[in-house]
Amino acid sequence: MTSRGGHVFKLLCCRVIIGSSPPHGFRLKFGGWSLNAGGLFLMSLLFAFPTHAAPTADLLFRAGAEAYHNGDYPAAAAAFRQSAGLRPACGTLQNLGNAEWETGQIGPAILAWEQALWLNPLAEASRNNLRFARKTAQLESPDLTWYEAVSAWLPLNGWGWLCALSLWLVVGMGLLPGIFRVRKAAWHQAVAAFGLALFLLSIPAQIGIQTRSRLGFVIQKDTPLRLTPTAQAQYLTRLAAGEPARVERVHGHYLLLRTNRALGWVEKSQFGLVTQVR
Amino acid sequence: MVSPMTPIRRAAFWTWNSLAVSRAASWTAAVLCRCGCRPACESARGLAQSKTLREIGAPRSSAWLLVATLFLFGAGTPLFAAQTSTNQSHDPLMSLMLSSPSIDLDSPVVPTASFDPPIIRPGETATYRVMVNALEQSIELPNPLPAPAALKLQRGAQGEMLAFTGLKLQPRTCFNFHIAAAQAGQYVIPEFKAKVYDREVTVPAAVLEVTDAPPESVTPAPQLLIDLPDTNVYVGQSLRAIIRFPASPNSQLFLPVQTPPIQINGQGLILDYGSLRQHIEQMYRRPGMGSSPSLVYEASITPIAIGSLSLSAQSFVGNRFGGNTIVISGPNHMTFSGGPPQYTLLESEPVTLQVRPLPREGRLPGFTGAVGMFTIEPPALSSTEARVGDMLKLTLRVRGDANSNLPRLVAPPVPQLNDWQIFAVPSENLPLPAIQAQGFASFTYALVPLSTSIRATPKIPFCCFNPERGSYVDLSIQPIPITVKPGPAGADLRALLRANAAAVQPEKELTLSGLDSAPGISAATLVPNQNQPWFPLLQLTPLATFAGLWAWERRRRFLEQHPDVMLRRRARRALHRERRLLYKAARTGDGPRFAASAVKAMRVACAPHYPAEPRALVGQDVLELLPEPERTTRSGQTVRRFFAVSDETQFGEIRRDPAELLPLKPDLDCVLEQLEAKL
Numbered sequence: 004m005t006s007r008g009g010h011v012f013k014l015l016c017c018r019v020i021i022g023s024s025p026p027h028g029f030r031l032k033f034g035g036w037s038l039n040a041g042g043l044f045l046m047s048l049l050f051a052f053p054t055h056a057a058p059t060a061d062l063l064f065r066a067g068a069e070a071y072h073n074g075d076y077p078a079a080a081a082a083f084r085q086s087a088g089l090r091p092a093c094g095t096l097q098n099l100g101n102a103e104w105e106t107g108q109i110g111p112a113i114l115a116w117e118q119a120l121w122l123n124p125l126a127e128a129s130r131n132n133l134r135f136a137r138k139t140a141q142l143e144s145p146d147l148t149w150y151e152a153v154s155a156w157l158p159l160n161g162w163g164w165l166c167a168l169s170l171w172l173v174v175g176m177g178l179l180p181g182i183f184r185v186r187k188a189a190w191h192q193a194v195a196a197f198g199l200a201l202f203l204l205s206i207p208a209q210i211g212i213q214t215r216s217r218l219g220f221v222i223q224k225d226t227p228l229r230l231t232p233t234a235q236a237q238y239l240t241r242l243a244a245g246e247p248a249r250v251e252r253v254h255g256h257y258l259l260l261r262t263n264r265a266l267g268w269v270e271k272s273q274f275g276l277v278t279q280v281r
Numbered sequence: 282m283v284s285p286m287t288p289i290r291r292a293a294f295w296t297w298n299s300l301a302v303s304r305a306a307s308w309t310a311a312v313l314c315r316c317g318c319r320p321a322c323e324s325a326r327g328l329a330q331s332k333t334l335r336e337i338g339a340p341r342s343s344a345w346l347l348v349a350t351l352f353l354f355g356a357g358t359p360l361f362a363a364q365t366s367t368n369q370s371h372d373p374l375m376s377l378m379l380s381s382p383s384i385d386l387d388s389p390v391v392p393t394a395s396f397d398p399p400i401i402r403p404g405e406t407a408t409y410r411v412m413v414n415a416l417e418q419s420i421e422l423p424n425p426l427p428a429p430a431a432l433k434l435q436r437g438a439q440g441e442m443l444a445f446t447g448l449k450l451q452p453r454t455c456f457n458f459h460i461a462a463a464q465a466g467q468y469v470i471p472e473f474k475a476k477v478y479d480r481e482v483t484v485p486a487a488v489l490e491v492t493d494a495p496p497e498s499v500t501p502a503p504q505l506l507i508d509l510p511d512t513n514v515y516v517g518q519s520l521r522a523i524i525r526f527p528a529s530p531n532s533q534l535f536l537p538v539q540t541p542p543i544q545i546n547g548q549g550l551i552l553d554y555g556s557l558r559q560h561i562e563q564m565y566r567r568p569g570m571g572s573s574p575s576l577v578y579e580a581s582i583t584p585i586a587i588g589s590l591s592l593s594a595q596s597f598v599g600n601r602f603g604g605n606t607i608v609i610s611g612p613n614h615m616t617f618s619g620g621p622p623q624y625t626l627l628e629s630e631p632v633t634l635q636v637r638p639l640p641r642e643g644r645l646p647g648f649t650g651a652v653g654m655f656t657i658e659p660p661a662l663s664s665t666e667a668r669v670g671d672m673l674k675l676t677l678r679v680r681g682d683a684n685s686n687l688p689r690l691v692a693p694p695v696p697q698l699n700d701w702q703i704f705a706v707p708s709e710n711l712p713l714p715a716i717q718a719q720g721f722a723s724f725t726y727a728l729v730p731l732s733t734s735i736r737a738t739p740k741i742p743f744c745c746f747n748p749e750r751g752s753y754v755d756l757s758i759q760p761i762p763i764t765v766k767p768g769p770a771g772a773d774l775r776a777l778l779r780a781n782a783a784a785v786q787p788e789k790e791l792t793l794s795g796l797d798s799a800p801g802i803s804a805a806t807l808v809p810n811q812n813q814p815w816f817p818l819l820q821l822t823p824l825a826t827f828a829g830l831w832a833w834e835r836r837r838r839f840l841e842q843h844p845d846v847m848l849r850r851r852a853r854r855a856l857h858r859e860r861r862l863l864y865k866a867a868r869t870g871d872g873p874r875f876a877a878s879a880v881k882a883m884r885v886a887c888a889p890h891y892p893a894e895p896r897a898l899v900g901q902d903v904l905e906l907l908p909e910p911e912r913t914t915r916s917g918q919t920v921r922r923f924f925a926v927s928d929e930t931q932f933g934e935i936r937r938d939p940a941e942l943l944p945l946k947p948d949l950d951c952v953l954e955q956l957e958a959k960l
Contacts, residue, residue: 090800
């Protein structure tokens with residue numbers, strides 16, 4: 004069923020790409036073949052996502068939702084976790100957080116909701132759940148710098164694509180009129196200026212994405228923060244599940260974390276980064 | 282069973298209390314000694330060694346306690362104040378830390394085990410106590426205990442206290458087990474090993490005798506008693522729990538030696554230690570044995586969980602005073618035991634409390650969790666006339682019955698209104714027992730009118746749940762008529778109006794959101810694109826495209842400036858084409874085509890040099906491009922011959938056979954090589 008579904012999807016894409024194009028809109032013609040804009044978009048989807056994984060992730064998502072509605076929260080959490088492992092999606096992570104919360108796993112729940120927001124900052128349900136969880140468990144939110152706050156305006160890869168596209172837009176608007184011997188018009192310069200502005204705006208956001216990708220959350224309750232990366236190390240303090248921290252360094256099985264109050268080492272298994280589905 | 286407290290008993294009790302305080306004072310004296318308060322200590326020492334105190338039979342340590350008490354509350358006060366003023370540079374926290382006695386963890390651990398009582402009837406219960414002078418958390422007893430199979434053993438209370446041993450506080454931990462035997466006999470719990478501070482210690486053996494005829498002098502094990510006025514209550518409803526200490530057979534008081542004096546065990550309950558009250562009652566011990574005084578504590582307990590809650594009480598009791606026994610004679614005989622310190626952990630039977638939830642139906646606005654019998658007095662307003670922006674004070678008194686938890690009563694919530702700015706003014710910091718004693722809780726609100734259209738103070742909704750009626754009672758604060766006159770519209774008022782407008786927006790209660798019905802936005806991975814290797818590589822595509830376009834443009838401009846390059850290129854291509862045709866004709870022996878292709882090839886190869894149309898060139902033009910010596914030799918002759926045959930074929934009357942040119946192919950190749958080299 005999986006491979007059949009994938010083939011159907013590909014055939015559908017091919018039909019849309021190669022078939023009749025709408026009377027209006029952007030078309031590219033190569034000899035007897037033509038590509039429309041929708042076709043190009045679908046083609047990009049075709050190559051962007053592995054089609055064989057999509058139905059499995061969807062099945063797991065549905066199984067998780069069913070288990071959740073039946074009150075079997077551990078099974079729901081397991082299904083959502085597998086689904087997110089195959090294809091991280093905002094809704095899957097949001098539901099994973101709910102299931103973890105219902106099983107009393109505060110750390111994994113907060114991590115899942117943060118990952119949902121990491122994918123889609125406009126996910127209001129995840130934001131609301133984080134507020135609820137932090138108020139209930141008396142936890143702090145991560146302290147974000149201004150460029151990290153800016154980086155949270157767009158979805159995870161939005162800034163990367165915006166940066167690249169705006170850069171090439173500026174380069175294109177500078178080069179193409181000369182190459183094609185078109186007289187430089189005011190709109191060329193306006194588009195180039197707009198692209199440059201977007202590019203400059205996206206640079207701090209890119210830095211923010213980079214620094215936020217080192218952000219993570221304590222998974223286990225009362226996780227010891229060690230003075231040295233050893234099993235017999237002195238405990239500086241204990242971290243509550245769901246407490247935010249930033250990874251400064253990695254040493255073997257230990258991570259050097261900087262929390263809002265202290266700096267110390269924590270076992271890798273006791274900490275989850277926003278960039279890793281556990 | 283319980284008699285009221287007589288003046289003599291009250292005096293005795295206060296005596297005991299002051300002696301207890303003196304013990305704390307002795308610690309203070311010891312601290313002062315360490316701090317270097319020599320004059321105060323000298324005087325204290327002198328008093329302690331005075332004859333008067335020894336004459337009344339008090340041991341030396343008791344004398345010290347009394348001296349310290351006097352020192353603390355009397356003569357010592359000025360000295361203490363003077364000393365404080367001279368040591369202002371000392372860190373008070375550090376001083377406090379240094380002055381507090383340390384906990385004794387170094388003394389050898391000596392466990393004891395005993396049965397209370399050591400002799401019982403079959404079917405009766407005795408308490409098996411294991412006492413260890415170590416911290417509770419560090420003790421690991423074997424589970425189960427090595428008791429004989431005939432003994433029915435059940436775990437009871439366990440607790441820890443700190444006993445003052447002069448310079449240090451020694452931890453004492455006690456484990457109680459309830460033991461019963463069905464048949465008569467002598468039962469021994471043998472000595473066993475327990476782990477204390479990660480070391481093994483031996484708990485000695487203890488013997489229990491079960492007999493049908495125990496001696497009269499053996500009395501049952503003392504127990505605490507819990508009395509609850511009601512065991513079927515609503516959640517949040519406060520109860521006055523009465524904890525009675527047992528009456529000792531020899532009229533000795535069982536005095537708690539721990540702080541706080543009692544401990545309530547149970548989940549889902551709040552014990553308000555601030556409401557703890559104590560008195561002495563006369564308690565009957567056994568039929569025919571008369572009564573003896575016993576200590577009674579009252580405390581406010583509030584259940585905060587729903588369902589069946591079990592609670593029990595426990596307390597360490599012992600002799601508070603070292604030395605001799607203190608006896609107060611009179612109609613109400615009372616004895617304070619002396620001798621070496623003894624500590625016993627007493628406990629009560631568990632009591633079950635049925636806790637019902639508050640009904641949702643009929644809940645009125647302004648409910649803040651008040652459960653009990655409350656009434657409200659008419660509110661008092663500071664003035665009935667005010668200007669816009671002036672502050673008015675509204676005072677409210679809520680009265681409650683003895684069982685209601687007035688100190689913990691939460692004030693009615695402040696309503697958010699457009700025309701009023703209302704603040705709850707923090708109440709006076711009265712001690713909780715004082716609030717309970719005065720019988721009412723007082724709340725004050727600051728009201729600021731923001732409009733002249735106001736005719737009365739706002740109604741402040743408030744209600745309580747009456748457990749007797751099982752319904753909510755409206756206690757709302759009713760409006761009071763008021764006249765509001767215009768006032769100066771200053772910046773303060775504008776700020777208030779703005780703040781009010783913002784505050785009127787109700788705060789949304791946070792709840793857990795439901796499940797998403799679809800996976801939504803997804804990605805192949807949570808790692809951002811910029812951190813993946815393919816993303817920078819992908820940027821090479823537009824880079825290469827733009828570079829190619831730029832290079833193409835540069836080339837195009839170059840060719841526009843140098844048109845001969847294109848002519849030569851085209852000529853070279855045409856020459857190659859003609860040569861291919863030429864070779865093909867040579868292979869097939871097609872003389873006319875061979876001759877035509879040869880001439881055409883020579884023409885296209887020479888055309889860019891003039892420049893000229895290839896068809897316009899003649900043999901002489903080709904010869905001029907050959908090197909000077911070659912023009913008259915074989916190459917020149919070949920050129921002439923080809924052009925001659927071609928011209929004669931095209932224009933002459935006598936037509937020569939072009940096939941005779943076929944053997945000249947090598948010479949023609951040589952010529953064409955030379956011409957191509959010049960392109």
